[in-house]
Amino acid sequence: MAGSEHTILEVTARETHPLRLAVLRTGTTSRDPVYPGDELASTRHLAIADEDGRLVAVSTWIVEPYPDDADGTGLHLRGMATDEAHRGRGLGAALLGAGRARATELGAGTVWARARVTARTFYEQHGFRIVGAEFVDETSGLPHVLARLP
Template sequence: MDVRVEAVPASITFPLRQQVLRTHQAPGQLALPGDDDPDTCHVAALTPAGEVVGTANVRRQAPPWEPGADDTWRLRGMATSPELRGRGIGARLLQSVLAHVDAHGGGLVWCNARLPAQRFYEHAGFVTRGEPWIEPDLGPHVVMWRQVTAGA
C-alpha cells in the first residue's frame, strides 16, 4: 500500500495510539503536556484515503538520569496498525522524527521502550540503559537511547 508519512496535529494520532498502545484509556485521555510545544513533532503514516496507520512523536524532554540536560528529546507514541507491521512503516516514522531532531540541532533521543519492541529500536541504533521494569497497565519496558548528530 502507498503510505505517506507527514507531520500532523497531535489529536490526529490519538485513535491509533489508543487502539495500539493505550487500550485502557479513551482517545480523549491521550493528550500530554508538551504536545503543542513549538519544537514537538507528531508524525503519522497515512493511506491514500487518509486513514492513520502509524504514529510517532518527539519532544524536547530531559531523560530521568540527567534531569537538567539540554538538547535531549523523548520519543513517544510509536505505533503501526497491526495488519501493516513488518513493511517498513515504523522505520519511516522513526526516521521522520529523528530527521526533525537533526533539523533542530540534534541531541540525545530516549524512550521508554516496550520490551517486545526492543529489537525494532536496536535496528535503528538505539541502545538499552538500565534494567527493565513493569509499567502498570502497559507491561515490561526498558529505557533506550541514541545520539543524533546534526548534519551527520
C-alpha cells in the first residue's frame, strides 16, 4: 500500500508493540502496549519502516462507532506513534491518508481518535475537529481530547 512517498505496510498488533511502548507508554502509568480491539479481524495495523526494515511509525484502525453515535459506522484511530528521530517527515500524514482510505472502503461515516493534548495541533492540521473538553485518559493518565473528521 503506498501513501505519498512512503510505503504503508500492514503489520500485526504485536509488531506495533515496541514503538507503542517507546512513544506512547514512556512516562505514563501503563506499560501495556495492547489495546482492546487489537485482535479483531476488522482491525488494521498500519506502519512505515525505515531503510533497515525497522518500524518507525505505526497506527491502529478499529471499526468502532464514534461515542454518542452507536448506530453509525466509525473508524477509531488508536496507537498512532512515530519514532522521535523520524518526526516531521510526513509519516503520520501518510498513515492518516491510508486510514482515511480504509474508512472510505468500509463506508465509515466518522474517523475519530482519543488524541493526546500534545498531539492536538497535528490532528487539527490534518482536518480533525476537537469535540468537547479535555479529559484524563484512564490508561495513560495523560490529558486527551476527542478528535474527529467531519
